[in-house]
Amino acid sequence: MAERRGSFGDQPQHLLYESKAGGYTALRKALFDMKPVDLTNEVKTSGLRGRGGAGFATGVKWSFINRDAPGPKYVVVNADESEPGTAKDRYILENSPHMVVEGILIAAYAVGANQAWVYIRGEYDEPSRMLTEAIDEARAKGYIGPQPMGKDYPLDIRLYRGHGAYICGEETALLESLEGKRAQPRSRPPFPAVKGAWGRPTLLNNVETLATVPWIINNGGAAYAKLGTDKSPGTRLLTVSGNVRKPGVYEVEIGQTFRHVIMELAGGPPEGRKVKVFWPGGSSAPVLPESMLDVTTDAEALAAARSMAGSGGVIVMDDTHCVVRAAHRLLKFYAYESCGKCTPCRVGGDWAVRTYERILANQGSQVELDTLQRVSDGLQNGRCLCGLGDSAGWVIDSTLRHFREEYEDHALRHECNVGAVPANA
Ligand SMILES: Cc1cc2nc3c(=O)[nH]c(=O)nc-3n(C[C@H](O)[C@H](O)[C@H](O)COP(=O)(O)O)c2cc1C
Numbered sequence: 545m546a547e548r549r550g551s552f553g554d555q556p557q558h559l560l561y562e563s564k565a566g567g568y569t570a571l572r573k574a575l576f577d578m579k580p581v582d583l584t585n586e587v588k589t590s591g592l593r594g595r596g597g598a599g600f601a602t603g604v605k606w607s608f609i610n611r612d613a614p615g616p617k618y619v620v621v622n623a624d625e626s627e628p629g630t631a632k633d634r635y636i637l638e639n640s641p642h643m644v645v646e647g648i649l650i651a652a653y654a655v656g657a658n659q660a661w662v663y664i665r666g667e668y669d670e671p672s673r674m675l676t677e678a679i680d681e682a683r684a685k686g687y688i689g690p691q692p693m694g695k696d697y698p699l700d701i702r703l704y705r706g707h708g709a710y711i712c713g714e715e716t717a718l719l720e721s722l723e724g725k726r727a728q729p730r731s732r733p734p735f736p737a738v739k740g741a742w743g744r745p746t747l748l749n750n751v752e753t754l755a756t757v758p759w760i761i762n763n764g765g766a767a768y769a770k771l772g773t774d775k776s777p778g779t780r781l782l783t784v785s786g787n788v789r790k791p792g793v794y795e796v797e798i799g800q801t802f803r804h805v806i807m808e809l810a811g812g813p814p815e816g817r818k819v820k821v822f823w824p825g826g827s828s829a830p831v832l833p834e835s836m837l838d839v840t841t842d843a844e845a846l847a848a849a850r851s852m853a854g855s856g857g858v859i860v861m862d863d864t865h866c867v868v869r870a871a872h873r874l875l876k877f878y879a880y881e882s883c884g885k886c887t888p889c890r891v892g893g894d895w896a897v898r899t900y901e902r903i904l905a906n907q908g909s910q911v912e913l914d915t916l917q918r919v920s921d922g923l924q925n926g927r928c929l930c931g932l933g934d935s936a937g938w939v940i941d942s943t944l945r946h947f948r949e950e951y952e953d954h955a956l957r958h959e960c961n962v963g964a965v966p967a968n969a
Contacts, residue, residue, distance in 0.1 A: 557674075558681040561642040568642075568687055570758035574650045575695040578761075580611055583654035587757065589765030591777035595632075596622050596713075596750030597828065597855045597931070599843050603765075608737035609745050611656035618746045619652045619660035620722065620736075621754060623675075624706050624713035626665060628827035628877065629857030632781035633751035635793040637664075637671035640755065641678035647754035649682075649692065649699050650761060655747045660701045663718050666708040676703060710881035714930045715748045717883065728885040729930035752781055752856075772798035776842035780856050784810040787817060787862035796841060803837040806860055817862040821946070825854025827874055828935035830942030831867075851942070866962040867947040868954050871939050872900035878936035889933035892923045896940060908955030916940050916951075 561567030574583055588603025609617060621644070625633040636644060648660045664672050679701050682688045690698045704722055711717045716730035719741050740746020756778065760768045769777045776798045782805055785791045789811030796805060802824060806812065813819050819834045824841070830851040832839060839845050843853045861870060879893030896919045903912050923937030944951055953959050 556681055557642055557678050558685060561640065565640075565643075566762060567758075568646055568682075568693075570761035571646050571649050571687060572693055574653055574761055575693055575697065580654045580656065583650060583761065586765040587654075587760060590760045590768035591765075591775070592753065592756055592760065592768065593776065593843065594750055595752035595756075595780060595856065596715075597627065597826070599853055602749065602753055605737065605749070606651065606655055606747060608735070609655040609657075609747050611654075613656075613745060616659065616742075616744050617655060617657040618741045618744055619648060619655065619657045620719065620741055620746055620748045621648055621660065621662040622713060622715065622718060622748060622750045623662050623664040623668070623671070624718060625668070625751070625855075626706075626710045626713040627855040627857055628874075629783060629785050629823060629859040630826045630855040631783045631785075632793050632856055634668060634671050635781065635783075636751055636755050637668070638674050641671075641674045642682065643755045643758060644675065644751055645678050645682050645688075645701065647757035648701055649687065650757050651747060651749065651754055652699055653697060655745075657747065658698045658700065660699075661722060661741065662701065662703045663706055663712070663722055664703055665712075666706045672703060672705065679703070709883075710877075711883045711930075711932060714932065717930065718748070719746070726883075728883045731929060773840075773842040773844070775844050776853070780841070780853075782841070782856045782858050784858045784860065786822075786860035787813045787819075787865075788860050789814060798842050799840050801838050801840050802832070802858065805841065805858060806837065810858075810860070813860065813862040817864065819860055820863045820865060821861050821867060821870075821943075823857065823859040825852050826857035827859065827877070828852075828931065828938065829854040829857075830938040831946060832942075833946045850945075864962065866960050867943050867950050868900070868903065868960075871943040872897070872904060874939045875900060875936060878932060878939070882932060882936075886929040886933070888922050889928045889936070892919050892933065893936050895919050896923075896936065903951075903955045906954075906958040908958070910956065913944075913951060913955050917944060920944070 584606040592602040593599045652660050692699045706712045712721050712727045717727040721727040736746045736748050772778045779795050779797050781795050783793050794809045821831050839849045846853050875896045879897050882889045882893045884890040899912050899915050920937040920940035923933040
């Protein structure tokens with residue numbers, strides 16, 4: 545067997561997953577002891593919310609698929625993981641791919657699909673290899689096929705390598721790409737549950753979301769709901785990156801503070817440095833300043849703080865960094881990754897980048913500050929076809945809100961005070 549970075553060594557993955565983690569017992573239970581509607585209800589009871597970014601209630605999403613409608617239905621797994629600062633799906637795929645396979649099979653059975661597709665980020669060679677092996681092993685064991693575990697209900701999973709653009713992770717652009725077209729978002733409605741892949745009802749879920757399902761089926765939705773907070777139950781994987789001593793993927797019970805995650809789990813900033821700002825849910829989530837480290841990781845607390853849990857990517861910047869430059873860098877990313885289909889995003893991103901460039905070249909004034917705010921407003925609140933535009937707007941808006949003085953230093957006084965921080969401050 546080829547060398548791998550995951551934790552399975554030379555043994556077939558399924559053996560370890562089965563012997564150590566009770567693997568595929570949830571699938572057996574789902575196929576033989578439960579009705580599809582019970583599965584959906586169990587996931588509803590768990591309160592699980594999607595881990596891909598939008599945080600939509602998973603069981604409710606499953607219930608949108610009309611299981612009894614004639615014709616094919618699909619499960620599509622979002623393994624694109626294109627959000628900057630997020631690497632938790634990769635971690636799951638490299639370390640426990642069978643958990644994902646089992647979750648996919650249960651979801652497919654619950655919503656009446658026989659075919660699942662995993663749309664996996666093009667650059668994810670190792671996760672693709674691990675998942676392919678897991679699927680092959682599950683097929684060899686008879687868990688995937690015309691009669692999984694002897695049940696007369698065909699189930700199949702296939703992989704599709706993504707096309708290397710951020711927009712490919714947006715669910716409707718992903719579906720376009722899966723169909724072999726250019727990845728651009730569709731206007732909604734209709735939503736994928738009604739008209740998804742190849743125009744058929746489609747359940748689209750994130751890797752981590754589906755990897756959570758076997759535990760819920762084995763232990764019951766009520767047991768899952770006891771973890772975390774009332775409205776954001778369970779645990780989630782947070783990818784902590786940036787200026788911390790121990791960057792990595794950490795599983796936390798939802799409701800812990802970011803102070804715990806950043807300062808304790810990830811070891812805090814380097815010696816002598818202070819946290820200045822952090823992105824609590826990937827680069828798309830509005831930033832929070834150091835004074836808000838005690839905000840908790842649940843969606844409700846983050847919404848109250850005018851941010852979001854997003855994809856769970858916690859990006860930390862210390863006091864050696866200039867927020868205006870960081871925002872400029874991110875806007876360059878969003879402008880570059882804009883698919884160009886809708887005007888506010890196509891035009892707004894470039895406009896913001898040009899405005900930042902004037903500010904950073906010491907050619908700024910109050911006009912540039914007002915322009916940034918106006919462009920930010922024009923990108924948000926449903927004005928764009930998908931969330932990419934909102935994300936670009938939130939970077940501007942949240943950095944302006946929390947770091948107004950730093951912007952004014954640049955735009956009005958033509959100076960950057962971050963450089964003034966002594967090396968050992
Ligand atoms: C620009 C953009 C990129 C996205 N990238 C991803 C991604 O890489 N992975 C992901 O699971 N969700 C991504 N999403 C969110 C998906 O559109 C969708 O909400 C999610 O996959 C649904 O699964 P869930 O309900 O299990 O969270 C992205 C959204 C936008 C607007």
